[in-house]
Amino acid sequence: AQKITQTQPGMFVQEKEAVTLDCTYDTSDQSYGLFWYKQPSSGEMIFLIYQGSYDEQNATEGRYSLNFQKARKSANLVISASQLGDSAMYFCAMREYLYAGGTSYGKLTFGQGTILTVHP
Amino acid sequence: DTGVSQDPRHKITKRGQNVTFRCDPISEHNRLYWYRQTLGQGPEFLTYFQNEAQLEKSRLLSDRFSAERPKGSFSTLEIQRTEQGDSAMYLCASSLSVREPQHFGDGTRLSIL
Numbered sequence: 001a002q003k004i005t006q007t008q009p010g011m012f013v014q015e016k017e018a019v020t021l022d023c024t025y026d027t028s029d030q031s032y033g034l035f036w037y038k039q040p041s042s043g044e045m046i047f048l049i050y051q052g053s054y055d056e057q058n059a060t061e062g063r064y065s066l067n068f069q070k071a072r073k074s075a076n077l078v079i080s081a082s083q084l085g086d087s088a089m090y091f092c093a094m095r096e097y098l099y100a101g102g103t104s105y106g107k108l109t110f111g112q113g114t115i116l117t118v119h120p
Numbered sequence: 121d122t123g124v125s126q127d128p129r130h131k132i133t134k135r136g137q138n139v140t141f142r143c144d145p146i147s148e149h150n151r152l153y154w155y156r157q158t159l160g161q162g163p164e165f166l167t168y169f170q171n172e173a174q175l176e177k178s179r180l181l182s183d184r185f186s187a188e189r190p191k192g193s194f195s196t197l198e199i200q201r202t203e204q205g206d207s208a209m210y211l212c213a214s215s216l217s218v219r220e221p222q223h224f225g226d227g228t229r230l231s232i233l
Contacts, residue, residue: 004162035221043209045163045224091162097218100168100175105151106218107176110162 002027002096006111013082014119020067021077021114023092029053033095033106034075036066039113040088048090051075082118089113122146124225126212132231133202140198141228145214152195153222154187156180157209166210169195199230207232 003026013019025034036048051059051066059066067076079086091113095106125144133139145152150171155163166185168176171192181187184203189195199206209229213222 033219037224042226043229044226045211045213047221047223050221093162098176101170101173103170103175104218105168105170105175106215106222107165107168108153108155108163108213108222110164112160112162 002029002032002094002109004092004094004109004111006092006114008114009112010115010117012117012119013079015084016081018078018080019082019116021079021090021092021116023075023077023111025073025075025092025094027073027094027096029096031097034066034068035093035095035108036064036075036077037091037093037110038086038088039091045091049077079116084118084120087116087118089115124212124214124223126210126225126228128228129226130229130231132233134233135202135204137202138198138200139202139230140196141210141212141230143195143197143212143214143225144193145195145212146216146223147193149214149216149223150192151215151218151222152189153213153215154195154197155211155213155224157211157227158207163209163211166197202230202232204232206230 038046152169154166157163169189209227
């Protein structure tokens with residue numbers, strides 16, 4: 001079974017500093033995807049960044065980068081130049097490929113999340 | 121570009137009542153997912169539709185829960201005889217293909233009195 005572990009219940013960072021949110025995963029699959037989502041207090045889940053298990057380069061999207069270490073099964077999110085609007089819950093998720101009805105689909109398994117607070 | 125839309129945003133109901141939630145996915149997305157998120161936890165998978173076919177259901181989806189996607193566009197999730205433990209955020213997501221990221225709606229927050 002897939003498992004995602006986020007060991008930091010809460011993190012604090014000063015505005016304009018960088019912060020790393022930890023994520024480790026457990027899977028026996030060779031093909032999988034890793035995602036980070038942001039959930040503000042209003043509740044919506046916002047897709048941030050994606051890393052495929054076969055991607056050799058770390059994914060980057062603006063101020064977000066994913067530090068993917070496959071051998072260690074870790075997929076940490078790095079947010080550079082933190083902004084006050086980055087304060088939110090952050091979820092790491094893994095997509096496993098499953099088959100049903102003769103077709104494949106991607107089921108997401110989420111970690112418990114990390115609450116990030118950015119101080120001015 | 122219209123995102124995933126869910127209605128209502130909040131629902132408060134008495135235990136034992138039936139409730140129905142609606143999800144409108146991004147228009148060209150044929151894959152639709154429902155997740156449930158309880159307080160302090162990450163979302164958990166409930167069910168998956170490809171077009172109008174419900175292809176997978178989690179064991180979390182008891183027989184009081186039913187989901188439909190009649191014309192392969194919007195989807196509904198109904199909970200019959202609600203219980204206290206049904207209080208949660210119900211999230212809908214859609215994607216264009218299995219390899220594309222799932223895009224989530226704002227969720228429906230259900231509170232059972």
